[in-house]
Amino acid sequence: MTTTENPSTPAPEIGRDRRRKEDRRLITGRTRWVDNQALTGLLHLSVVRSPFAHANIKGIDTSAAKQVPGVVAVYSAADIGADQVQLPCAWPITKDMKSPQRPALAGSRVNFAGEGVAVVVARSAAIAKDAAELVEVDYEELEPVLDMEEALKDGATLVHPEIGTNANAQWVFDSGEAGSGGDVAEALKKAESDDDQIVVRRRFRQQRLVPVFMEPRSTVVDPNSEQLTMWSSTQVPHILKTMLALTLGLPEHKIRVIAPDVGGGFGGKIAVAPEEVLTLLVARKLGKPVKWTETRSESLLTAHHGRDQVQELAMSVTKDGQITGLDVKLIADMGAYLGLVGPGVPILGAFMFNAIYKIPAYRFDCTNVFTTKTLTDAYRGAGRPEATFGIERLMDEAALELGMEPLEFREKNWIKHEEFPYTTVSTLTYDTGNYEAATEQAKQMFDYDGLRREQQERRRRGDVKQLGIGISTFTEMCGLAPSRVLGSLDYGAGGWETASIRMQPTGKAEVVVGVSPHGQGHETAFSQIVADQLGVPFDDVEILHGDTQSSYKGLDTYGSRSLAVGGIAVVKAAEKVIEKAKPIAAHMLEASEGDLEFSGGKFTVKGTDKGVGIQDIALAVFAAHDYPEGIEPDIDAHATFDPENFSFPHGTHLCAVEVDTETGFVSLYKYVCVDDVGNVINPLIVEGQVHGGLAQGIAQALYEEAAYDDQGTLLSGTLVDYTLPTAADLISFDTANTTTASTTNPLGVKGVGEAGTIASTPAVVNSVLDAIRHLGVKDIDMPTTPYRVWTAIQSASGHAGRADEADVASPGAGLGSTASDISKGDTQGGHL
Amino acid sequence: MIPAQFDYVRPTTVEEAVQALRDGGDDAKLLAGGQSLLPVLRLRMADPSLIIDLGGIAELKGLREEGNEVVVGAMTSHHDVARDDTLRQHVALIQEATKTVADPQVRHRGTLGGALAHADPAGDLAAPALALDAQFVIAGPNGTRTVAAADFFEDYFTTAIGEGELLTEIRFPKFTGWGARYEKFNRVAQAWSIVAVAATVKVEGGTISEARIGLTNMAGTPVRARAVESALVGQSASEENVRKAAQAAAEGTSPTADADAGSDYREHLARVLTGRAVLAAAG
Numbered sequence A: 001m002t003t004t005e006n007p008s009t010p011a012p013e014i015g016r017d018r019r020r021k022e023d024r025r026l027i028t029g030r031t032r033w034v035d036n037q038a039l040t041g042l043l044h045l046s047v048v049r050s051p052f053a054h055a056n057i058k059g060i061d062t063s064a065a066k067q068v069p070g071v072v073a074v075y076s077a078a079d080i081g082a083d084q085v086q087l088p089c090a091w092p093i094t095k096d097m098k099s100p101q102r103p104a105l106a107g108s109r110v111n112f113a114g115e116g117v118a119v120v121v122a123r124s125a126a127i128a129k130d131a132a133e134l135v136e137v138d139y140e141e142l143e144p145v146l147d148m149e150e151a152l153k154d155g156a157t158l159v160h161p162e163i164g165t166n167a168n169a170q171w172v173f174d175s176g177e178a179g180s181g182g183d184v185a186e187a188l189k190k191a192e193s194d195d196d197q198i199v200v201r202r203r204f205r206q207q208r209l210v211p212v213f214m215e216p217r218s219t220v221v222d223p224n225s226e227q228l229t230m231w232s233s234t235q236v237p238h239i240l241k242t243m244l245a246l247t248l249g250l251p252e253h254k255i256r257v258i259a260p261d262v263g264g265g266f267g268g269k270i271a272v273a274p275e276e277v278l279t280l281l282v283a284r285k286l287g288k289p290v291k292w293t294e295t296r297s298e299s300l301l302t303a304h305h306g307r308d309q310v311q312e313l314a315m316s317v318t319k320d321g322q323i324t325g326l327d328v329k330l331i332a333d334m335g336a337y338l339g340l341v342g343p344g345v346p347i348l349g350a351f352m353f354n355a356i357y358k359i360p361a362y363r364f365d366c367t368n369v370f371t372t373k374t375l376t377d378a379y380r381g382a383g384r385p386e387a388t389f390g391i392e393r394l395m396d397e398a399a400l401e402l403g404m405e406p407l408e409f410r411e412k413n414w415i416k417h418e419e420f421p422y423t424t425v426s427t428l429t430y431d432t433g434n435y436e437a438a439t440e441q442a443k444q445m446f447d448y449d450g451l452r453r454e455q456q457e458r459r460r461r462g463d464v465k466q467l468g469i470g471i472s473t474f475t476e477m478c479g480l481a482p483s484r485v486l487g488s489l490d491y492g493a494g495g496w497e498t499a500s501i502r503m504q505p506t507g508k509a510e511v512v513v514g515v516s517p518h519g520q521g522h523e524t525a526f527s528q529i530v531a532d533q534l535g536v537p538f539d540d541v542e543i544l545h546g547d548t549q550s551s552y553k554g555l556d557t558y559g560s561r562s563l564a565v566g567g568i569a570v571v572k573a574a575e576k577v578i579e580k581a582k583p584i585a586a587h588m589l590e591a592s593e594g595d596l597e598f599s600g601g602k603f604t605v606k607g608t609d610k611g612v613g614i615q616d617i618a619l620a621v622f623a624a625h626d627y628p629e630g631i632e633p634d635i636d637a638h639a640t641f642d643p644e645n646f647s648f649p650h651g652t653h654l655c656a657v658e659v660d661t662e663t664g665f666v667s668l669y670k671y672v673c674v675d676d677v678g679n680v681i682n683p684l685i686v687e688g689q690v691h692g693g694l695a696q697g698i699a700q701a702l703y704e705e706a707a708y709d710d711q712g713t714l715l716s717g718t719l720v721d722y723t724l725p726t727a728a729d730l731i732s733f734d735t736a737n738t739t740t741a742s743t744t745n746p747l748g749v750k751g752v753g754e755a756g757t758i759a760s761t762p763a764v765v766n767s768v769l770d771a772i773r774h775l776g777v778k779d780i781d782m783p784t785t786p787y788r789v790w791t792a793i794q795s796a797s798g799h800a801g802r803a804d805e806a807d808v809a810s811p812g813a814g815l816g817s818t819a820s821d822i823s824k825g826d827t828q829g830g831h832l
Numbered sequence B: 001m002i003p004a005q006f007d008y009v010r011p012t013t014v015e016e017a018v019q020a021l022r023d024g025g026d027d028a029k030l031l032a033g034g035q036s037l038l039p040v041l042r043l044r045m046a047d048p049s050l051i052i053d054l055g056g057i058a059e060l061k062g063l064r065e066e067g068n069e070v071v072v073g074a075m076t077s078h079h080d081v082a083r084d085d086t087l088r089q090h091v092a093l094i095q096e097a098t099k100t101v102a103d104p105q106v107r108h109r110g111t112l113g114g115a116l117a118h119a120d121p122a123g124d125l126a127a128p129a130l131a132l133d134a135q136f137v138i139a140g141p142n143g144t145r146t147v148a149a150a151d152f153f154e155d156y157f158t159t160a161i162g163e164g165e166l167l168t169e170i171r172f173p174k175f176t177g178w179g180a181r182y183e184k185f186n187r188v189a190q191a192w193s194i195v196a197v198a199a200t201v202k203v204e205g206g207t208i209s210e211a212r213i214g215l216t217n218m219a220g221t222p223v224r225a226r227a228v229e230s231a232l233v234g235q236s237a238s239e240e241n242v243r244k245a246a247q248a249a250a251e252g253t254s255p256t257a258d259a260d261a262g263s264d265y266r267e268h269l270a271r272v273l274t275g276r277a278v279l280a281a282a283g
């Protein structure tokens, strides 16, 4: 017990730009990745994969492979029951959704290039790989199914003939039916016959992307410990554990999953991967520990992909700029099978197409399609980047047709700050936000008016390098998620999160969290939260995660949920610790509980200088020599937090690019974003998340695409072909924050992990088009490669007379569309 | 990414290397910086039974001046080529091109000889070597021979280096006082060239008196833009003159079409980039 004379409170941790605790071990390579696991007697697995997109397996000859010295076993699907497995899909979006069986290894038919057909187990990874080359598979090739729209037509080749269709499910939201707005068909019809309205129709393509995480996937299974132990480079150790139990019929208490330090995920490691199941099946069969680590090419080919949609959008709007209706029709490529949450990813977009705008009538209609390609699933933003791209591109197109300045058009339609909380046409209630403030700050930082002038200058001079300005005023829904909402969407789990605090005898705090970081810096940010809540030094807090033995309950990390859900569970656990400590403090201070107050890590008796610190109470309950009757000698606590709402970060992103009109090359010129992510725990981490997010979103706009040839072979199977940008391709971003605290959680925080990715893609594409629209270019598919940009300019100027009547206004020029050439009915996509 | 098994030797002289090539037969492969060979092995696009590592042969490394030439050992790294003062003064073009190769890690490992022997049509060093009339010294069972750049590059990934032979050095004539520019066009900073133009010009009293131009990735081998060269000679280095001359840049080329560029786009790029390269070299 101590009595303090100087009850000075330490400076708050929340808001400090602390360097990340975890970086020393990560950057110096002194951590343990899954692939570093070296267990005695460890065997190595290599997967034999189909080179064909669609083929019957007529036979597999493993005899030569088995002869290789050091090979322990070669299995085809039936040998280990891998063809009987049904890998889980946890999101049946409709009652009649079609789910083909997804085996761990293909039995009789392969449905995408890269699907596993056999495994080789050997004493070294090199031997396994050598022998895998010797496995002879006799394939009978089938027609690949590659084009989503063709796949939906009558008579199309079926990926899975047994389900009788290539359509997976159709999911519809209609504001008329939901009672949250009007009927969009009526709104469009009315607009079409109304001289005071126009209807803008566009078709956009979301290309296929690969979530390229730095650490390739890796799994080690030790079947011999009391609990079968799986180390895996996963974002979702808890979900994985439960799913393994359910999928394979194993008792859940006999499984332990460990996600050690994980080198990035971006959604790509939200999965129950076939290889995880295979490693487990083989380890159990042989009774030996087994490791599987993928190569980069395997990763690009078989780890799930993201995005891949065709969007048909229609917006009705009055000539003075008031949106009257929005109709969204999507088809989304699932690839060959359904991933863990794959079918739900495009559906998340249903709530985000209306974005920050007040839209009186809205309909969203998405059809998911099977093709013979790698399956798609969550990728940073999952559903919201697609929606944000669609609406923010459409806002520019509508402004153009109306002849309005695109920022003014947005402002005319967005929710004003005094209108919060605001329930949208898609039924979400946005708690807080201030779009005016973020936009105003962004405009100033960007020198919006100055750049518009520069753009005009360059245009007048006919410069080779034209300037374009692109806008994206976005919001998103994250912090997945209120469990009841997930239930209403037929999602297979809740959205709560847990945290436990274990107070050590020496006063240190071990905090066990259910979220599973893989690069975000949770250890640092959560330590800051605990330090403030308990009033203990930052360095006295340790965050434990990713091992289901210590962190026995959680729903892991995705959907920008870790802080807004997991962080709040930490707060709740800390509150419980204090609650439990209070009677003990009262006992120690010989005071009544009602006279105590807790602040700066200490209980003090009001109006006196008597007090006792939480760390001393931890020691007192450890000794337990003297504590009140009727309570347990323990101040540890566990809490589960189920959010009442999503979190809605928002922001204004402004991008300027230079387009070299001779070569089509696009260079970033200036990028400003002002994001409102609520209260900030650690500004450095927030900035890092925004920077990385921007890089990924910009990459979708300019660089990345997972393309297939007409046989269904992935063309971007190495990082030479899948062009990831590096720091050398990007510019220094100007980032800032406005703050409207969230009112749905006690920290007032919102998510930040996906914001940069969601917001940036349309800002960049809008800027590219803004730079060359005066040359007659209407649209360019992503990524806007130099070749596509050049071709678009060529074909625009190739149209008779087009080069001369080329003063089609940029939306930014404020001139309006002088041209009838952007006709209402034009739904053409890009030029390639 | 694990290569198939191979034996490995590390000779210390050119003679030993030639002997190792003879012993290994056509299943032997020379290893320089490994920046092209290792990816090929790891993707299992090749599985030689013997790797002969040239990294232990001191005589293949480094640069020296010999009269009117600068001689670069085949095993000199891109990094060293890019930093060398003698080259900067006398053969700036090869240096400018080398600076654009990949990233610092690759430039520390990759070698001039390896890049030229590999003869990837998108590689950045062949076009400058051609434009500069470099001489290639090749050692083999029958001693050494010298091949001119114009005869060295035969086709995609194919050079005049015969079976049992290795490239030992590259001899560049001095182009002291010439301006040089390597104009590289690629999608991201560390990617290979879609098209690139190597230009070096001598400007006297505002007039171009000599010009050398090599094109990267406009055919299976590097191509000299001779029509542009002759059109430039005697012209003042004005933007108008240079751009006009550059219109001939795609003559005699046969570029491929791929996802990054159609052949018409490559031809167009060759013209635009030639104009830019010459203007920069002359400026």
Ligand SMILES: Cc1cc2nc3c(=O)[nH]c(=O)nc-3n(C[C@H](O)[C@H](O)[C@H](O)COP(=O)(O)OP(=O)(O)OC[C@H]3O[C@@H](n4cnc5c(N)ncnc54)[C@H](O)[C@@H]3O)c2cc1C
Residues within 6 Å of the ligand: B029, B030, B031, B032, B033, B034, B035, B036, B037, B038, B054, B074, B100, B101, B102, B103, B106, B109, B110, B111, B112, B113, B114, B115, B117, B118, B122, B123, B124, B125, B161, B165, B166, B167, B168, B190, B191, B192, B193
């Ligand atoms: C990520 C990446 C990006 C790259 N980007 C570029 C780029 O933008 N531009 C560019 O030009 N290059 C690029 N490269 C290739 C790089 O320049 C390589 O260094 C070069 O192509 C090969 O040189 P090396 O010394 O590594 O040769 P190696 O890879 O060791 O050998 C290449 C080939 O040449 C043969 N060989 C090597 N030395 C000799 C010799 N003395 N005699 C006969 N044969 C020999 C080998 O047997 C092998 O077939 C890139 C490489 C990587 C990995």
